[in-house]
Amino acid sequence: MAYRFACKMEPGVGCRLIIAIDGPGGAGKTSVGREVARRLGYSFLDTGMLYRALTWLAICKGIGLYDGPRLASLARSVEMELRPAPPEAMEPSILIVNGEDVTGALRRRDVEEGVSIVSQVAEVREALIGLQRRIAAQGGVVVAGRDIGTVILPNAHVKVYLDASLEERARRRQRQLQEMGQKVSLDEVMAQLRARDRLDSQREVAPLRPASDAVIIYTDGMSLEQVIEKVISLVEERCS
Numbered sequence: 001m002a003y004r005f006a007c008k009m010e011p012g013v014g015c016r017l018i019i020a021i022d023g024p025g026g027a028g029k030t031s032v033g034r035e036v037a038r039r040l041g042y043s044f045l046d047t048g049m050l051y052r053a054l055t056w057l058a059i060c061k062g063i064g065l066y067d068g069p070r071l072a073s074l075a076r077s078v079e080m081e082l083r084p085a086p087p088e089a090m091e092p093s094i095l096i097v098n099g100e101d102v103t104g105a106l107r108r109r110d111v112e113e114g115v116s117i118v119s120q121v122a123e124v125r126e127a128l129i130g131l132q133r134r135i136a137a138q139g140g141v142v143v144a145g146r147d148i149g150t151v152i153l154p155n156a157h158v159k160v161y162l163d164a165s166l167e168e169r170a171r172r173r174q175r176q177l178q179e180m181g182q183k184v185s186l187d188e189v190m191a192q193l194r195a196r197d198r199l200d201s202q203r204e205v206a207p208l209r210p211a212s213d214a215v216i217i218y219t220d221g222m223s224l225e226q227v228i229e230k231v232i233s234l235v236e237e238r239c240s
């Protein structure tokens with residue numbers, strides 16, 4: 001499907017770029033992307049929420065997570081709407097699926113465990129492409145995911161690939177889960193992330209990998225603030 005960006009880039013008029021942030025789970029895409037978007041006055045789309053919502057829906061409907069054809073028809077028929085969340089909310093957006101607010105269910109353990117399986121189905125990915133591109137089309141947006149710079153928005157103006165060691169990512173994810181009231185051991189989080197890394201990077205369709213023109217930021221030893229500033233400096237370079 002061909003598409004164009006309708007994005008303003010005239011300095012002084014307002015530089016409304018499309019920023020893609022990819023990377024493995026726990027690398028900080030959501031924390032960084034959300035704050036970069038806030039500082040720039042952009043909107044933020046965490047595409048993992050869409051795959052999580054579909055996984056949640058499949059679980060609720062009793063659809064097997066390996067049942068490609070039924071998952072595909074579910075993905076084609078689902079209605080998803082994203083609304084901005086208040087700044088203090090855990091998730092960056094409120095996600096309405098078939099009229100129901102499902103935001104609170106997206107970090108459930110069964111969803112966490114199933115989402116990498118569901119997101120391997122080619123038709124599921126295909127069904128979510130249009131929504132992601134529509135949200136990004138006006139520019140002034142930060143989009144976080146696994147295949148944003150490679151497949152969804154290959155013409156993004158700034159592409160960042162955030163990475164960190166498994167241990168560091170597990171510590172961050174564990175902290176995030178604790179803040180949401182879930183108690184999980186570091187070993188358990190590491191095992192989950194390792195399994196997800198393998199599925200996300202070895203799948204046939206849109207595997208996790210940096211785009212050839214992405215700036216790779218390895219964030220071990222960097223503070224959140226340092227990563228945010230680095231991404232903003234890349235945006236400023238592109239706008240000047």
Ligand code: DC
Nearest residue numbers: 025047048051115116119145146147
């Ligand atoms: O970023 P996250 O942890 O919320 O992502 C959950 C899963 O969704 C992840 O294991 C892979 C999948 N995903 C994907 O395949 N492509 C994306 N653009 C975003 C997420």
